Amino acid sequence: MKRRAFVTGKSMIxxxxxxxxxxxxxxxxxxxxxxHIPFTLASLPYTKxxxxxxxxxxxxxxxxxxxxxxxxxxxxxSRALLDAGLSSPEINDMHVFFGSTSMDxxxxxxxxxxxxxxxxxxxxxxxxxxxxxxxxxxxxFYIRGRCYSFATACTSSANALLYAAAMIEQRQIxxxxxxxxxxxxxxxxxGFEALKxxxxxxxxxxxxxxxxxxxxEACGAVVLERRRRKVGDFVYLGGxxxxxxxxxxxxxxxxxxxxxxxxxxxxQAGIRPEHIDxxxxxxxxxxxxxxxxxxxxxxxxGSNMPPVxxxxxxxxxxxxxxxxxxxxxxTEAIKAGFIPSTPGFREADKDLNLTPLTENMDAGKGxxxxxxxGFGGNCTTLILSNKDAMG
Amino acid sequence: MNxxxxxxxxxxxxxxxTDMNYLKEEIRRYTKENFRRVNKFILLSLLGxxxxxxxxxxxxxxxxxxxxxxxxxxxxxxxxxxxxxISSLPKPFGFINTMSxxxxxxxxxxxxxxxxxxxxxSQHLSFERGVxxxxxxxxxxxxxxxxxxxxxxxxxxxxxxxxxxDRSWRMVDGSGWCYVKPEREGACGAFTExxxxxxxxxxxxxxxxxxxxxxxxxxxxxxxGDDEADGLREILQPAAExxxxxxFGYSGSATACGxxxxxxxxxxxxxxxxxxxxxxxxxxxxxxxx
Numbered sequence: 001m002k003r004r005a006f007v008t009g010k011s012m013i014x015x016x017x018x019x020x021x022x023x024x025x026x027x028x029x030x031x032x033x034x035x036h037i038p039f040t041l042a043s044l045p046y047t048k049x050x051x052x053x054x055x056x057x058x059x060x061x062x063x064x065x066x067x068x069x070x071x072x073x074x075x076x077x078s079r080a081l082l083d084a085g086l087s088s089p090e091i092n093d094m095h096v097f098f099g100s101t102s103m104d105x106x107x108x109x110x111x112x113x114x115x116x117x118x119x120x121x122x123x124x125x126x127x128x129x130x131x132x133x134x135x136x137x138x139x140x141f142y143i144r145g146r147c148y149s150f151a152t153a154c155t156s157s158a159n160a161l162l163y164a165a166a167m168i169e170q171r172q173i174x175x176x177x178x179x180x181x182x183x184x185x186x187x188x189x190x191g192f193e194a195l196k197x198x199x200x201x202x203x204x205x206x207x208x209x210x211x212x213x214x215x216x217e218a219c220g221a222v223v224l225e226r227r228r229r230k231v232g233d234f235v236y237l238g239g240x241x242x243x244x245x246x247x248x249x250x251x252x253x254x255x256x257x258x259x260x261x262x263x264x265x266x267x268q269a270g271i272r273p274e275h276i277d278x279x280x281x282x283x284x285x286x287x288x289x290x291x292x293x294x295x296x297x298x299x300x301x302g303s304n305m306p307p308v309x310x311x312x313x314x315x316x317x318x319x320x321x322x323x324x325x326x327x328x329x330x331t332e333a334i335k336a337g338f339i340p341s342t343p344g345f346r347e348a349d350k351d352l353n354l355t356p357l358t359e360n361m362d363a364g365k366g367x368x369x370x371x372x373x374g375f376g377g378n379c380t381t382l383i384l385s386n387k388d389a390m391g
Numbered sequence: 392m393n394x395x396x397x398x399x400x401x402x403x404x405x406x407x408x409t410d411m412n413y414l415k416e417e418i419r420r421y422t423k424e425n426f427r428r429v430n431k432f433i434l435l436s437l438l439g440x441x442x443x444x445x446x447x448x449x450x451x452x453x454x455x456x457x458x459x460x461x462x463x464x465x466x467x468x469x470x471x472x473x474x475x476x477i478s479s480l481p482k483p484f485g486f487i488n489t490m491s492x493x494x495x496x497x498x499x500x501x502x503x504x505x506x507x508x509x510x511x512x513s514q515h516l517s518f519e520r521g522v523x524x525x526x527x528x529x530x531x532x533x534x535x536x537x538x539x540x541x542x543x544x545x546x547x548x549x550x551x552x553x554x555x556x557d558r559s560w561r562m563v564d565g566s567g568w569c570y571v572k573p574e575r576e577g578a579c580g581a582f583t584e585x586x587x588x589x590x591x592x593x594x595x596x597x598x599x600x601x602x603x604x605x606x607x608x609x610x611x612x613x614x615x616g617d618d619e620a621d622g623l624r625e626i627l628q629p630a631a632e633x634x635x636x637x638x639f640g641y642s643g644s645a646t647a648c649g650x651x652x653x654x655x656x657x658x659x660x661x662x663x664x665x666x667x668x669x670x671x672x673x674x675x676x677x678x679x680x681x
Binding site: 132190 | 455459460461462464465467468469470471472474475476478480481482483484487488489490491492493495496497499500503504505506507508509510511513514515516517520523527528530531533587589643668669670672
């Protein structure tokens with residue numbers, strides 16, 4: 001029998017809160033918290049929305065520092081390890097899989113505010129490399145295993161999870177800590193504005209009137225192990241990653257590469273499209289992404305489209321962190337008995353020919369597809385299940 | 392160990408101030424495509440990988456594993472300057488290219504391949520971790536051919552060394568690549584071992600107990616100090632040492648360049664490359680050159 005990888009521990013902090021209970025409750029009742037942030041550095045006369053973590057004084061953007069960055073990270077990891085109920089030897093034996101788009105840019109920007117040196121000069125002198133953050137996790141928690149830091153744009157932490165699960169399935173490792181982390185940074189916020197990708201006020205993926213994405217920040221951590229610890233722990237069934245070489249900034253709107261990624265993930269999981277009970281779409285709310293993804297889902301599922309939902313309107317597009325954080329939000333909601341609806345959706349787009357869930361749907365045991373796409377043509381699909389028989 | 396046969400290898404190392412136009416000219420020797428809106432990191436990736444592949448016909452499903460310590464931080468610095476110093480929004484493609492995975496994308500697009508496309512890093516062990524991922528994908532049947540390489544710009548490589556290494560080298564741009572398949576036919580070498588150790592004594596124990604001796608060639612990563620290297624030489628008694636850092640210079644992706652250069656230069660020999668990270672984790676790669 002094939003060895004499986006189970007999600008045995010989870011923790012997350014995002015705009016909805018810093019406990020799984022608070023986050024799921026907010027999603028259930030569609031309580032969304034957005035902040036409007038000005039483009040002060042570029043002297044632009046307007047603001048754009050953002051999903052900020054905001055619980056205390058320390059969370060305010062002007063107060064953030066390197067210590068804040070690591071406090072958020074270590075607190076999240078600590079709670080995930082606790083949720084899994086791992087012993088010290090089990091923690092020592094883990095391997096770290098980290099995924100992020102911004103990596104240490106938020107640290108750099110926080111430090112830069114306190115100096116008067118040139119920004120590029122300071123950046124070139126202070127960069128510690130992409131691997132530093134994962135090493136810091138390992139050192140802090142006495143994790144003796146290997147560290148992998150994935151930098152594949154918005155699929156970063158989804159790919160981190162894909163490889164962690166594959167290594168467990170292949171008996172190369174016993175357990176893994178998978179972290180998706182992106183904090184607010186000006187580089188990302190100003191960069192997406194330069195692309196004219198940020199919506200004006202509301203997040204409305206798949207809606208006819210959608211006008212772009214809204215960024216968010218989050219830190220999520222999951223523990224993967226080869227044994228189910230608790231009833232209801234999700235099992236990873238399979239996944240796939242492919243490169244759509246159509247364009248560095250967008251995908252082929254016919255959706256062929258995205259559909260091929262979904263189909264490979266299904267084959268790797270050993271299931272057929274009709275076995276999927278629901279899909280968590282990537283659904284950035286941009287014109288190209290939503291067209292591509294809906295076209296790909298039609299190719300994959302034909303006329304038997306399963307229920308589809310988009311969770312970014314709850315926490316924002318958390319870029320490289322979205323792989324782990326949307327997985328946590330989606331699976332915790334199912335654990336609580338529902339598949340969350342897509343807040344903000346009002347009007348179907350006949351070109352997309354797909355209406356996501358507009359009300360929460362009762363959920364029990366099932367098999368679920370989670371899709372993630374990113375710049376550089378990166379496409380990743382993960383298949384998870386909470387069915388007992390799948391373990 | 393899975394079957395990971397090296398069919399082609401190449402490495403480009405350039406002086407720290409290598410001109411972008413020079414890199415573009417070099418790339419034109421391998422492809423007619425004119426690359427616009429790309430940065431030095433992307434050009435280095437393209438040049439090293441195109442040197443490796445040259446005119447070889449790749450399977451459409453070939454995967455790319457791009458390993459790097461710093462990614463394209465040169466352009467990231469420029470984009471930060473646009474925001475903080477010039478007080479404007481960044482140029483759109485400048486921002487997109489701050490994401491290092493775009494280098495692997497341009498490479499896939501240029502080569503017409505669409506397999507897995509992964510950019511991964513791990514302090515001073517990035518190439519070794521990339522080989523780990525390749526091993527997983529070959530073992531699981533997810534991939535049947537792959538380009539694996541390491542790419543870093545010189546201007547940043549020095550900063551990560553401070554306080555860690557007791558030797559110094561000239562800083563270079565580095566881009567080292569291997570084309571790998573599970574089939575032996577047509578191969579020029581193989582990754583015959585990739586091992587990781589949580590500490591030095593475990594690594595030394597494994598090296599001491601190796602049955603494959605005498606060793607042809609040994610090489611050491613940047614953080615292996617002089618005394619430690621002496622101790623390992625004593626155990627291994629290698630016939631030769633390949634000091635690629637001294638001969639070709641250091642970049643964050645020196646290991647990828649060193650392994651690729653070994654394949655190019657040491658016909659009929661076996662290399663044991665020993666490396667460590669700042670945490671004291673060790674990784675050993677064994678490469679056989681047919």
